[in-house]
Amino acid sequence: MIGLKKLYSGDFNDMTQQKQPDASVVITLSKRGEKVAYRFRVKDLYGPNEEVLEHEVIPIGPPHWVIDRMEEAKHHGPEG
Amino acid sequence: MADYPDWTDLVQVVGSDIMVPIDVQGAYIMLPVDIQGQYLTLDIDIAAQSVGNIEVDIAAQSVGNIAVSIAASAVTLNINIQSSEIALNVNIAASKVTLPINIKSSEIALNVDISAQSIGNLTIDIQAQSVGVYLQPEWAAKQGIDKNIRGLANDEGWGGSLKVAYTVPEGKTLYITLVTAGGRANEEANGSKIQNIRVVLFNQTTETFVLETAGEGGVVVPLAKPVVVGEEEEINLFAYSYAAHNSNLYGTIMGYEV
Numbered sequence: 001m002i003g004l005k006k007l008y009s010g011d012f013n014d015m016t017q018q019k020q021p022d023a024s025v026v027i028t029l030s031k032r033g034e035k036v037a038y039r040f041r042v043k044d045l046y047g048p049n050e051e052v053l054e055h056e057v058i059p060i061g062p063p064h065w066v067i068d069r070m071e072e073a074k075h076h077g078p079e080g
Numbered sequence: 081m082a083d084y085p086d087w088t089d090l091v092q093v094v095g096s097d098i099m100v101p102i103d104v105q106g107a108y109i110m111l112p113v114d115i116q117g118q119y120l121t122l123d124i125d126i127a128a129q130s131v132g133n134i135e136v137d138i139a140a141q142s143v144g145n146i147a148v149s150i151a152a153s154a155v156t157l158n159i160n161i162q163s164s165e166i167a168l169n170v171n172i173a174a175s176k177v178t179l180p181i182n183i184k185s186s187e188i189a190l191n192v193d194i195s196a197q198s199i200g201n202l203t204i205d206i207q208a209q210s211v212g213v214y215l216q217p218e219w220a221a222k223q224g225i226d227k228n229i230r231g232l233a234n235d236e237g238w239g240g241s242l243k244v245a246y247t248v249p250e251g252k253t254l255y256i257t258l259v260t261a262g263g264r265a266n267e268e269a270n271g272s273k274i275q276n277i278r279v280v281l282f283n284q285t286t287e288t289f290v291l292e293t294a295g296e297g298g299v300v301v302p303l304a305k306p307v308v309v310g311e312e313e314e315i316n317l318f319a320y321s322y323a324a325h326n327s328n329l330y331g332t333i334m335g336y337e338v
Contacts, residue, residue: 010249010337013226017244019233032224046245046314 001052003029003038017045024053035061217257220336227254229317229333235266236321242329244317245284248309254337255306256281259291261319261331262298270325277319279331281307284314306335 006012012029019025025045030037040055061067104111115122126134131152150157172179194202220226231244242261248254261279265271279299281291290307293299309315319331 008247008249010227010252013224014228015230015246017229017231019231019242046247 001040001055002057003027003040003055004042004052006031006038028058030060035059216255217334217336220338225338226336227334231317231319231331233319233329235326236263236329237326238322238324240321240327240329242317242319242331244331244333245314246333247314248311248337250311252311252337254309254315254335256309256315256333256335257303257306258334259301259303259317259332260299260334261317261329262295263319263321263323263327263329265323266326266328270323273325274323275327276322277329278322280316280318280320281333282316282318283309284316286313290315 006029007015007027012031014028014030016028017025018028020041022043024041024043026039026041027045028037028039037058037060038055039058041053042050043053044050062070214222217226227246229244229246231242233240233242236242246254259279259281261277263275263277265273265275275297276294277296277298278294279292279301280289282288283290291301293301315333317331317333319329321327321329
């Protein structure tokens with residue numbers, strides 16, 4: 001699980017831990033400059049029975065229409 | 081004049097007072113110089129359109145003065161010192177000292193890393209019209225070593241809590257510079273009611289209460305003296321709700337890890 005490896009190696013800048021009703025925690029890790037974040041649900045975090053229940057890699061960044069507009073602005077300049 | 085083992089000429093000079101002007105001109109020259117004496121003054125002046133490599137190896141019990149003046153259109157000056165123990169003293173004592181260090185480049189990385197058990201005085205005086213000096217947390221953010229660790233817990237009743245946990249990796253140290261925590265009623269009807277929050281920062285590994293405070297609505301605790309969390313230590317931020325209604329809790333640990 002890449003997310004868990006990143007957690008234990010400290011290879012992230014931002015982490016969010018969201019407590020779940022079943023006492024598990026959904027963790028989201030991201031690092032500046034990377035285009036993806038890692039979200040995983042883990043029970044018994046840092047405990048002897050720690051287990052990752054779900055794991056996903058999430059693309060991050062501005063929506064494609066914002067990127068398109070940035071590209072357009074770059075090519076045409078502020079004068080349009 | 082005598083024969084050297086490879087059939088070149090060997091010049092041996094032995095005497096109490098010697099002056100030897102050397103003018104060597106040739107297509108291919110080998111000039112091994114072996115000087116053994118109780119006292120030596122060796123002045124070398126080089127004036128040339130270009131100089132290839134100058135390698136000087138000095139192994140001596142004591143060396144007097146080494147003066148190096150370099151004036152050239154392009155210079156690469158590598159100083160590599162490798163030793164089990166190094167004393168590199170730069171002592172400048174004069175009625176007037178001019179020591180300009182000018183670095184001009186499109187990109188400069190000037191890293192000074194000091195690792196020591198103790199540092200006496202480290203005095204840096206900068207007087208300038210404009211200087212870019214960053215506090216460590218700002219610099220950490222620029223270097224990408226900052227840590228922002230946030231937690232959320234929803235629908236917590238009286239005494240309910242949020243726990244934010246992080247274990248510092250092996251070989252790293254976490255410096256916490258800011259702690260925040262707070263709570264909000266999760267129903268509009270309770271929005272204006274008192275929202276007491278107790279906040280605890282606890283080092284699980286050393287079993288140390290690092291910080292404990294409380295506030296109505298939440299707290300923001302800037303740490304002028306960062307809280308240090310050592311390698312493989314687990315730090316926990318707890319936020320407890322003491323409101324007479326259910327709340328959504330949040331808490332943040334901010335700092336940098338090196």
